[in-house]
Amino acid sequence: MKISEVVDQLNLKVFSGYKGLHKEILGAYTSDLLSDVMGNLNEGYIWITLQTHQNIMAVSSLKDASAILMVKGLSPEASTIKMSEEEGIPILGTELETFEISGKLFMLLNQ
Amino acid sequence: MMRTNYNVEGGDFTKAGNVASCVKKTLKQLNVNAKIIKRVVIALYEAEVNIVAHAYQGHVTIDIDDQYITMLLKDKGPGIEDIDLAMTQGFSTASAKVREMGFGAGMGLPNIKKNVDELTLESEINIGITLCLKVKLTE
Numbered sequence: 738m739k740i741s742e743v744v745d746q747l748n749l750k751v752f753s754g755y756k757g758l759h760k761e762i763l764g765a766y767t768s769d770l771l772s773d774v775m776g777n778l779n780e781g782y783i784w785i786t787l788q789t790h791q792n793i794m795a796v797s798s799l800k801d802a803s804a805i806l807m808v809k810g811l812s813p814e815a816s817t818i819k820m821s822e823e824e825g826i827p828i829l830g831t832e833l834e835t836f837e838i839s840g841k842l843f844m845l846l847n848q
Numbered sequence: 849m850m851r852t853n854y855n856v857e858g859g860d861f862t863k864a865g866n867v868a869s870c871v872k873k874t875l876k877q878l879n880v881n882a883k884i885i886k887r888v889v890i891a892l893y894e895a896e897v898n899i900v901a902h903a904y905q906g907h908v909t910i911d912i913d914d915q916y917i918t919m920l921l922k923d924k925g926p927g928i929e930d931i932d933l934a935m936t937q938g939f940s941t942a943s944a945k946v947r948e949m950g951f952g953a954g955m956g957l958p959n960i961k962k963n964v965d966e967l968t969l970e971s972e973i974n975i976g977i978t979l980c981l982k983v984k985l986t987e
Contacts, residue, residue: 771897772955775890776962788950795865799872799889816862 738762738846740804740827743783746845747831747838749806753818754827760803764846767839771796778802783829785839789813794820802826806842808835849913850874856899856906858925861949864900867908868893871919874912880985887963888983892919894956895979899923901946903976912985919981927971935961 741758744751751758763781768774769788778784780801786793787808794817797805804827807813813821813828821828831838852874854867868889875885899906903925911918928934935957942952961967966982 769950770953770955771950772894772953772959775893776955776959786950790861790949792861792864792949792951795869796893799865799868799893 740783740829743842743845744829747841750830752807752813752828752830753821754804754825757804757825757827762803762846765806765839765842767835775800783842785835785842787811787835789817791816791820793817794824794826797826798824804829806831806838808833808838849911851912852910854908854910856896856908856921856923858900858902858904858906858923861900861951864897865893867896867910871910871917874910875917875985878912878985881987884983884985884987888917888919891960891963891981891983894959895919895921895981897951898956898979899925901942901951902926915985917983917985919979919983921979921981922976924976927973927975927977928969929973931969931971 740760740762762783765783765785766778767785769786774796778800781803783804783806784797784802785806789811793805806829808831810832871892872889903923906923909920933939937958938954940952940954946952964981965984968980970978
């Protein structure tokens, strides 16, 4: 499934990185600890988190994440948006809490 | 053999990951196996973040030959009091601010150890740390 389809299906906001929306999603990983994500997120995964600072872009780029999904109505910082545009890794958003959006995405990807 | 040098500024989180990013690009150009690149990137990123989070400044030397990548990270900083404890999953001396950002979970050194073939760590209190990591580039 493409990121753009997930955006439509789960009614997500797109903050930045539009040029990466055509990418395929291979799965997702939910965590707010950067080392945990470094160790466990796989290539092509969406990263679900409440972190908003620019270091999440460095991690996403190093791990070849397909997109970042921010929970609970949080917004990325300006420096994070800038890096998202440079790297072409979209930042998405939802008003839902981590548990709810992880569950919905899990159901969607395992249909 | 190819040698590159980088400086890492302590406390400057905006640049954390730059060295790992450069090395990732180089290894890709050299057509190194993707799984091996992933291991190098994880270890190097964690080591780089450790300098940013704990030291005043650091110097990274990357040597690549046809068999190994050797990553030498030297920092000026507080050093590590108890290396065994620092290698323990979950142990951290990171500040509250650093932890709020999602760093300092006590997973850095364990993550490094898991992903390299050789690790040596020397520490002098109030002087700094020398960390040497080696990963075999061929399977």
